[in-house]
Every structure is written in structure tokens, then in C-alpha cells.
Amino acid sequence: MLRRTFNLGALAGVTSALAGLSPDTRARAAEPPRGTLDRETVDELRSNGAFYRRSYKSFPAATLVPVAHSQIDLVLSLRPKDQPAELRTSLLAHMAEMACLAACLLSLDLADRQKADSYMDLGYEIGKEIDSAELLALVLGGRAFNASYGGDPDSGLDYALAAVDHAERGASRRMLAWTNAVASEMYASTGDDHGFGSSLQEARTVLSGPMDDERWGGIAWFDLSKADAYEGSDLVRLGRYREALPSLDQAIDRLPEEMMRHRCTAYISRAEANAGAGQVDAACADGQAALDLVEKVQHRETLRRASELHRSLRPHRTAAVRSLGEHVIDTRTLLKTARSAA
Numbered sequence: 001m002l003r004r005t006f007n008l009g010a011l012a013g014v015t016s017a018l019a020g021l022s023p024d025t026r027a028r029a030a031e032p033p034r035g036t037l038d039r040e041t042v043d044e045l046r047s048n049g050a051f052y053r054r055s056y057k058s059f060p061a062a063t064l065v066p067v068a069h070s071q072i073d074l075v076l077s078l079r080p081k082d083q084p085a086e087l088r089t090s091l092l093a094h095m096a097e098m099a100c101l102a103a104c105l106l107s108l109d110l111a112d113r114q115k116a117d118s119y120m121d122l123g124y125e126i127g128k129e130i131d132s133a134e135l136l137a138l139v140l141g142g143r144a145f146n147a148s149y150g151g152d153p154d155s156g157l158d159y160a161l162a163a164v165d166h167a168e169r170g171a172s173r174r175m176l177a178w179t180n181a182v183a184s185e186m187y188a189s190t191g192d193d194h195g196f197g198s199s200l201q202e203a204r205t206v207l208s209g210p211m212d213d214e215r216w217g218g219i220a221w222f223d224l225s226k227a228d229a230y231e232g233s234d235l236v237r238l239g240r241y242r243e244a245l246p247s248l249d250q251a252i253d254r255l256p257e258e259m260m261r262h263r264c265t266a267y268i269s270r271a272e273a274n275a276g277a278g279q280v281d282a283a284c285a286d287g288q289a290a291l292d293l294v295e296k297v298q299h300r301e302t303l304r305r306a307s308e309l310h311r312s313l314r315p316h317r318t319a320a321v322r323s324l325g326e327h328v329i330d331t332r333t334l335l336k337t338a339r340s341a342a
Helices: 002-007 010-018 023-030 039-055 061-077 085-109 113-129 133-149 153-168 173-189 193-207 224-237 241-254 260-276 280-297 300-316 319-341
Strands: none
Touching (some): 061 085, 085 113, 085 300, 133 153, 133 173, 173 224, 193 224, 224 241, 224 260, 241 260, 260 280, 280 319
16 A cells, blocks of 8 residues: 555656756666666765755755655665665665655644654655664654654653664664654653653763764754753653753754754744743743744644644733734744645
């Protein structure tokens, strides 16, 4: 079923994906392979894939999902099972990474968890087939978010701990740090203060040591500035609002401007922290900043949180609260239009 689903529209997908390759590689990949692909073609595909995964930091979701799907179609057209083992593994890894990128965008940005789950299934099956700890950790970390944000935080924690387990068995150091940060959020979502603290400390410890970033297969990036953001957001989930503010202040100060999605979620977390601490105007200002970024990257999970923030602040009836409510409505309209266009 999955194979059939991802073959639909393959011709259009391949045409789109080839546009991002060099002329020589386009010429080689445009024809159905009659034999073994060359290493240069596969290496360029992987390099493009790394660029697309990094682009999650700032590209709109509706732009990146078709790109990720097109890359999956392209790999299928190159018949990876007909290739020698090393090239086959590399092609399948690229395919799985693009599936994970699509799943992340569909789940967190476009609020289509059912379709995201299909892409996660594809990534997980490939990860098992090629025995990749990196891919399996990535997919399970994504499933943790999908489950928790879908209303099942206990399952989210199960997935996150499984992701850590796989990462410990041979994933990159940065992937190990990221999965521990995901586990910290899942612990916080279940109210486990000790689990949150120990997992986040482990993430920081890993980040302080040597890295092997040539092996990083994750989405966008994870570093100490993101660890600060996780800490602040986790503390908000635990209801420790004033304690959360210094970590979120530091995260927003340190996150590069191009990491729009990461700044977006840091702003909405700080808005929630300010609201919990009784600082209404500051909460509204941060909510507005988050929505400005939502309009650029189409992160619907942040829009949902901004909507809930506004509802919680509505009894204050201030000009700042009214302005936040208007911004929420405008952003909903904008994202609905973008989705229709896509």
C-alpha cells in the first residue's frame, strides 16, 4: 500500500526534484537507469537532501512538503533495489530522511497527523531494512511529538524513550542529544519533574562533547540554544512559569534569526510563561512575535497555542489582548489561504 501511494504522481515529482540538481546529474537521472548509478549522482542527491532538511528552519511548510515528496519519487525512479549495496543503502537513507521531513511538516505545521503517520511508517520501515540507528531514532522522536500533540502524552514518552534507546546504539552524537531533549519534553508533558531534568541534562552533556556531524540525519539543527528553549518550554508544561523565563530569554537571544521555526516556538512558550506569571502585556507581545513568524513558516501548532493563549487572556479585556485576538484571526485566514493554494 505504501509503495503504491508513494508511486502516484511519480513523473511530476521527478520533474520537480530534478530541477534542484546540476545539469550533469539531471541528465543522468532523467533516463531510467539501465544499470548501476555512479557515486557522484547519489552523493549529490544526499547533499540536496541535507539542504532540504536544514531548510526546515525557515522555509514555508507548503513549499517544502512537495519537495520532500518529489525526492521520494525520484529515489523510487532510480530503482534502489537494483543498485549495489552501498548505493542502495544511501538512496534508501535519503528517501527515509525526506519521508521524515515530510512527516514533521505535515504533523507540526500542516496539522495532518494521519498523512504524517504514513510518511513515518515509510521512514521506519526503511530504517529497519538498512539497520540505521540514526533513522530509527529520528522517526521515533517524530512519533513522540505526533502522539503527545495528538492528546496521548504517555505514548509520546514511550516513543521518545525508544528513540533514545536507538540513538544510544549507534546514532550521531547530535541525534542522541536531540532524542534526550525530546524525552525531556515528554516527561514534562506527563508531569515527571525528575525525568525532565535528567533527560535535559543528558542532552546538554552530549552537546558539550565531541560531535560527528557528518552523520547527522535530523531535521534542521539542535544545539545549546535549542536546549535552552526545550528547558523553558518544559518548565511551562510543568507549571513553573517564572522559572521558565530566564531559559526562554536566553534561547531567544541565542537562536539565529534564520531559525524561524525554533524562534517561533520559543516566543509562544515565553508568551505562555509570561501569562502564567501574570504579565499580560508581555504575554501578548510574545504572542504577536510568534504569530509574525507563523505567517512566514506556516507552523500551525504555534497558531493553536496562540489561540489558546488568547482565550486564557481574554478576561483581561485590554487593548493588547484585543490586538492579539485580531492577529490570531488574521493568521488563521492567511494559513487557510496558503493551504488552499498548496
